[in-house]
Amino acid sequence: MKTWRKDREVQANMRLPGGWQLPPFGIHQVLALVIVAVxxxxxxxxxxxxxxxxxxxxxxxxxxxxxxxxxxxxxxxxGGLQKRLxxxxxxxxxxxxxxxxxxxxxxxxxxxxxxxxxxxTQHLPDSxxxxxxxxxxxxxxxxIKEVAEKQGGSVxxxxxxxxxxxxxxxxxxxxxxxxxxxxxxxMALIVSNTLRMILLARAEEVHLMRLMxxxxxxxxxxxxxxxxxxxxxxxxxAWLLQWPMLWFTSSWQLSLGIDLSGWAMLLPLLLxxxxxxxxxxxxxxxxxxxxxxxx
Amino acid sequence: MNESETIxxxxxxxxxxxxxxxxLSGLNMDIPQGSFVYLIGESGAGxxxxxxxxxxxxxxxxxxxxxxxxxxxxxxxxxxxxxxxRIGIIFQGNRLLFSRTVFENVAMPLRVQxxxxxxxxxxxxxxxxxxxxxxxxxxxxxTLSGGEQQRIAIARAMISxxxxxxxxxxxxxxxxxxxxxxxxxxxxxxKLGTTVLMATHDLHLLTSxxxxxxxxxQGALVMGQTS
Numbered sequence: 001m002k003t004w005r006k007d008r009e010v011q012a013n014m015r016l017p018g019g020w021q022l023p024p025f026g027i028h029q030v031l032a033l034v035i036v037a038v039x040x041x042x043x044x045x046x047x048x049x050x051x052x053x054x055x056x057x058x059x060x061x062x063x064x065x066x067x068x069x070x071x072x073x074x075x076x077x078x079g080g081l082q083k084r085l086x087x088x089x090x091x092x093x094x095x096x097x098x099x100x101x102x103x104x105x106x107x108x109x110x111x112x113x114x115x116x117x118x119x120x121t122q123h124l125p126d127s128x129x130x131x132x133x134x135x136x137x138x139x140x141x142x143x144i145k146e147v148a149e150k151q152g153g154s155v156x157x158x159x160x161x162x163x164x165x166x167x168x169x170x171x172x173x174x175x176x177x178x179x180x181x182x183x184x185x186x187m188a189l190i191v192s193n194t195l196r197m198i199l200l201a202r203a204e205e206v207h208l209m210r211l212m213x214x215x216x217x218x219x220x221x222x223x224x225x226x227x228x229x230x231x232x233x234x235x236x237x238a239w240l241l242q243w244p245m246l247w248f249t250s251s252w253q254l255s256l257g258i259d260l261s262g263w264a265m266l267l268p269l270l271l272x273x274x275x276x277x278x279x280x281x282x283x284x285x286x287x288x289x290x291x292x293x294x295x
Numbered sequence: 296m297n298e299s300e301t302i303x304x305x306x307x308x309x310x311x312x313x314x315x316x317x318x319l320s321g322l323n324m325d326i327p328q329g330s331f332v333y334l335i336g337e338s339g340a341g342x343x344x345x346x347x348x349x350x351x352x353x354x355x356x357x358x359x360x361x362x363x364x365x366x367x368x369x370x371x372x373x374x375x376x377x378x379x380x381r382i383g384i385i386f387q388g389n390r391l392l393f394s395r396t397v398f399e400n401v402a403m404p405l406r407v408q409x410x411x412x413x414x415x416x417x418x419x420x421x422x423x424x425x426x427x428x429x430x431x432x433x434x435x436x437x438t439l440s441g442g443e444q445q446r447i448a449i450a451r452a453m454i455s456x457x458x459x460x461x462x463x464x465x466x467x468x469x470x471x472x473x474x475x476x477x478x479x480x481x482x483x484x485x486k487l488g489t490t491v492l493m494a495t496h497d498l499h500l501l502t503s504x505x506x507x508x509x510x511x512x513q514g515a516l517v518m519g520q521t522s
Binding site: 015016018204205208212215291 | 376377380390392403406412
């Protein structure tokens with residue numbers, strides 16, 4: 001009875017090599033997990049910061065629009081200005097904002113405060129909305145400003161600044177992609193190096209399995225699985241490490257009017273972690289040399 | 296000899312290493328199924344090389360080598376894998392995995408062949424009882440004596456019930472009594488119908504455990520040529 005119980009117990013914990021059985025988790029894997037987690041965490045922070053920057057400049061909107069204002073005394077210039085603006089390179093559309101539309105916007109802005117929106121609207125300048133083409137022409141903002149000022153109008157400088165900030169963010173986004181790619185390669189190499197060490201430690205086991213006629217997938221699968229799990233585990237750790245950063249910066253977020261989502265990072269981190277882990281595993285197992293197995 | 300009864304067939308078998316050194320040359324031999332063959336010769340005579348060729352670890356440079364109806368020279372990787380599943384190998388240094396239990400070591404060939412864990416246990420117990428070590432199922436090899444380790448290696452080689460067992464100096468590191476015990480086990484296996492091809496230096500064992508003797512010298516057969 002005792003032997004039977006022991007058999008059952010050991011059977012449940014048996015560590016047979018190959019196939020779907022993972023190699024034991026040791027110090028090498030722990031180190032790789034921590035290094036990859038820190039790398040993923042830093043990449044995640046870069047993307048979170050970018051997300052915050054984009055929210056701050058309001059660039060979640062698909063189109064960038066610039067408003068040109070014409071004072072009441074120059075109202076006669078609106079038609080000509082609209083034509084000149086629409087001829088500019090890099091301008092997609094130009095339209096005059098109707099009084100009714102301005103009234104609705106004013107009512108919304110006043111938020112039902114009981115103030116006379118119509119009265120305020122009468123004092124607003126005429127407004128021309130300029131929609132920019134994508135990708136944005138390099139000098140279009142400057143040209144709009146010049147044309148508007150020549151025709152007696154003015155441009156909302158805040159919108160120009162935001163548009164320029166959007167340009168900066170687009171450049172930062174490209175840099176973030178580049179950094180992510182470099183970090184991904186470095187992480188894949190770390191996983192690959194760790195798995196090579198484990199493979200080296202288990203070279204005899206691999207050799208024996210091959211001498212017994214094991215198929216190559218059977219020999220390699222545990223290491224591929226380990227790479228995937230290592231990457232996904234590191235991603236989970238990186239994701240958890242982002243929360244303290246989000247909590248520490250919550251007052252900044254509030255004051256800047258942004259709302260960073262840690263949850264939105266979970267799936268991208270898990271997928272990219274598993275991807276770099278799998279890539280590292282593929283690199284590590286691409287060529288496993290055993291004696292008696294070279295044909 | 297009837298070809299269907301031949302488990303290993305060699306004809307003008309030659310192996311030359313990439314360095315140009317000839318390891319084996321002009322081997323002609325048929326080993327019948329169910330026989331017990333001693334492969335003797337000095338160190339460097341080519342015994343281990345021949346065993347390696349038989350399980351597909353080395354490919355002949357020229358000539359024919361057919362093992363269990365499988366030509367080795369032109370065999371694909373898949374065919375070699377299939378052949379290896381039908382051969383039990385016992386190494387001189389036993390090559391047990393010391394980080395794994397006796398059960399895990401012995402079960403390995405069946406695990407490789409896709410047996411599930413539930414079916415493994417009774418089979419491993421059966422072969423361990425054959426080698427007299429059923430009580431060491433959950434021990435680690437380092438807790439066993441040299442003779443016991445070699446018996447575990449025999450259990451591992453026989454667990455998939457292969458028609459052919461290759462033994463490379465299985466008694467090389469053992470004292471006489473233990474070596475005789477190991478040889479008793481191999482003889483018992485042979486009596487059950489398994490062909491045993493054993494490379495050895497221990498010629499005195501041949502008197503107590505008779506078998507067909509094949510002698511190699513400098514890569515050539517000098518005794519036991521059967522073709």
